[in-house]
Amino acid sequence: MRLPIADAATLRAHTLALVRRHRRPLAGVLVLHALAALAGLAGPWLLGRLVDAVGRGTTVGFVDRATAWLVAAVLVQTVAIRYAQRASRVLGETVFADLREEFVTTVTRLPLSVVERAGTGDLLGRTTNDIDRAQHSVRFGVPRILVTSATVVLTAVAAVAVDWRVAVALLVGVPTLTATARWYLHRAAAGYLRESAAYATLNGTISESVEGARTTDALGLGHRRRSRIDDDQREAFAAESRTLFLRTVLFPGVDVSFVLPVAASLLWGAWLVSQGLSTAGAVTTVAVYALQIRHPIGELIYWLDEIQIGATSLARILGVGSVEPDRTAGAERPAGDQVVASDLRYAYREGHDVLHGIDLALQPGERLAVVGPSGAGKSTLGRMLAGIHPPTGGRVAIDGVRLVDLPLAELRGHVALVTQEHHVFVGTLADNLRLADTEADDAALRRALAAVDALAWVEALPGGLSTEVGSGGVTLTPGQAQQVALARLVLLDPHTLVLDEATSLLDPRAARHLEQSLSRVLSGRTVVAIAHRLYTAHDADRVAVVDDGRIREIGPHEELVAAGGDYADLWRSWQQE
Numbered sequence: 001m002r003l004p005i006a007d008a009a010t011l012r013a014h015t016l017a018l019v020r021r022h023r024r025p026l027a028g029v030l031v032l033h034a035l036a037a038l039a040g041l042a043g044p045w046l047l048g049r050l051v052d053a054v055g056r057g058t059t060v061g062f063v064d065r066a067t068a069w070l071v072a073a074v075l076v077q078t079v080a081i082r083y084a085q086r087a088s089r090v091l092g093e094t095v096f097a098d099l100r101e102e103f104v105t106t107v108t109r110l111p112l113s114v115v116e117r118a119g120t121g122d123l124l125g126r127t128t129n130d131i132d133r134a135q136h137s138v139r140f141g142v143p144r145i146l147v148t149s150a151t152v153v154l155t156a157v158a159a160v161a162v163d164w165r166v167a168v169a170l171l172v173g174v175p176t177l178t179a180t181a182r183w184y185l186h187r188a189a190a191g192y193l194r195e196s197a198a199y200a201t202l203n204g205t206i207s208e209s210v211e212g213a214r215t216t217d218a219l220g221l222g223h224r225r226r227s228r229i230d231d232d233q234r235e236a237f238a239a240e241s242r243t244l245f246l247r248t249v250l251f252p253g254v255d256v257s258f259v260l261p262v263a264a265s266l267l268w269g270a271w272l273v274s275q276g277l278s279t280a281g282a283v284t285t286v287a288v289y290a291l292q293i294r295h296p297i298g299e300l301i302y303w304l305d306e307i308q309i310g311a312t313s314l315a316r317i318l319g320v321g322s323v324e325p326d327r328t329a330g331a332e333r334p335a336g337d338q339v340v341a342s343d344l345r346y347a348y349r350e351g352h353d354v355l356h357g358i359d360l361a362l363q364p365g366e367r368l369a370v371v372g373p374s375g376a377g378k379s380t381l382g383r384m385l386a387g388i389h390p391p392t393g394g395r396v397a398i399d400g401v402r403l404v405d406l407p408l409a410e411l412r413g414h415v416a417l418v419t420q421e422h423h424v425f426v427g428t429l430a431d432n433l434r435l436a437d438t439e440a441d442d443a444a445l446r447r448a449l450a451a452v453d454a455l456a457w458v459e460a461l462p463g464g465l466s467t468e469v470g471s472g473g474v475t476l477t478p479g480q481a482q483q484v485a486l487a488r489l490v491l492l493d494p495h496t497l498v499l500d501e502a503t504s505l506l507d508p509r510a511a512r513h514l515e516q517s518l519s520r521v522l523s524g525r526t527v528v529a530i531a532h533r534l535y536t537a538h539d540a541d542r543v544a545v546v547d548d549g550r551i552r553e554i555g556p557h558e559e560l561v562a563a564g565g566d567y568a569d570l571w572r573s574w575q576q577e
């Protein structure tokens with residue numbers, strides 16, 4: 001599955017909405033650029049007047065005045081360009097800041113199931129490469145397109161105003177220019193879209209290979225990863241070659257279109273002058289305009305090309321916003337705190353259920369251990385009970401209200417999940433803990449740390465709670481990171497907790513101690529503990545044995561051992577180890 005890409009209509013609507021939102025600064029920028037362009041047109045016009053005046057015979061005074069006007073025009077142009085550039089950049093930055101904020105909000109609201117199915121490469125590509133490209137277009141492209149368009153239009157109008165007969169010659173460049181630009185722009189969007197997708201896939205494969213390097217090494221899968229990277233690279237190469245080919249047609253076509261109008265205005269103008277239909281001054285002015293217009297047209301096409309790239313990136317960024325939410329909050333709120341799963345099913349891929357109709361009623365305040373072989377569906381069950389993914393069949397409800405009908409922020413106050421994967425965010429240790437409760441004071445943070453046996457090492461850190469941790473700060477061991485995650489859970493204080501191998505990174509003795517101190521703090525809370533170590537099951541009120549997506553046995557440890565079923569076998573072999 002890939003994340004969606006916004007269609008042309010959405011892209012247009014979004015761009016128009018952006019333009020409307022910033023129409024005042026946009027109008028200001030346009031006025032300033034028009035002023036700069038007008039001042040730039042004065043030079044060739046004055047030159048033409050001088051040529052004619054010299055032809056007729058003129059005075060030094062006239063030449064001096066014309067020169068003074070020329071200097072004044074250059075000064076006005078310089079000042080106008082300075083303010084126009086500044087206003088354009090400010091506009092570009094403001095628009096991009098808007099886009100960035102929108103995107104961050106969208107990404108943080110993405111359903112986890114969608115991110116997992118799409119793979120992180122695609123999302124990573126959109127948050128890095130595509131944001132960079134869109135940023136380049138918005139920051140520099142949009143302002144330059146405004147400048148160059150204003151300059152091209154005004155130069156053409158000025159040429160017609162000076163002498164329309166001579167200005168007609170400028171049109172000879174139009175057919176080749178439009179044909180080449182149309183040919184190119186028609187093909188470029190698909191080409192750049194393919195290129196972005198190819199690089200996103202390549203990035204995903206490379207980052208996956210780096211993250212899974214040890215596994216690859218241990219299983220001797222190096223050649224497979226290499227051939228996968230080779231395939232992705234071949235696709236990226238083919239995609240890049242295609243866009244390069246498009247440019248090799250565009251650039252010569254554009255160059256020819258630039259030379260033609262200059263030559264034509266001189267030849268055609270000379271004939272007009274010989275017939276007494278124009279003056280040498282008018283021909284000079286139009287020919288200089290034809291030379292002058294090359295630069296903004298070239299820049300305009302360059303930016304139209306860049307804008308195409310930016311637009312494809314923008315389509316990929318906006319596409320993320322069209323991901324449907326995986327839940328919509330209803331109005332009902334639970335009064336009690338009993339979590340019940342009924343006929344619960346889940347499939348990561350359609351038609352491949354990994355949970356086959358589980359019924360489970362958690363008793364408020366009980367501690368349930370979930371055990372079973374690898375791949376049995378224990379983690380999936382844990383995620384369902386915590387409302388991470390909406391079930392594909394059946395339901396999980398608190399006091400009759402389905403978890404997926406609760407707003408996410410509220411859901412976390414009822415049920416929370418801690419897994420073995422934790423991220424330590426850059427910031428102080430206190431910041432990391434306050435993610436769970438922004439209002440918690442230092443004393444509350446210390447209590448939570450004590451509950452997870454972490455207070456001693458935190459107080460031994462150079463800055464205690466204010467120690468900077470995460471990338472660039474003090475590096476926490478995986479076990480310490482796990483304790484921080486558990487302390488967050490204590491602060492969050494939900495009535496039901498799902499611990500998925502939440503102490504797996506600690507040594508067995510420390511893990512058991514932590515679980516015991518945690519259970520003192522969490523007394524009265526319902527705890528579902530998914531466990532490898534069977535003492536967790538031994539310490540629990542009930543044990544559920546999960547195999548092949550079904551609960552095979554459920555009951556207190558002693559009863560299951562006495563029953564002599566799967567659990568009794570598991571327990572015996574674990575004790576022998």
Ligand SMILES: Nc1ncnc2c1ncn2[C@@H]1O[C@H](COP(=O)(O)OP(=O)(O)OP(=O)(O)O)[C@@H](O)[C@H]1O
Nearest residue numbers: 116348349354372373374375376377378379380381
């Ligand atoms: N993100 C995923 N996408 C596709 N299939 C998945 C995904 N996560 C788990 N599965 C599959 O679902 C089944 C149940 O996996 P699950 O992780 O729930 O089992 P588990 O009992 O927790 O195993 P373990 O003890 O190894 O963690 C397995 O067949 C697994 O391959």
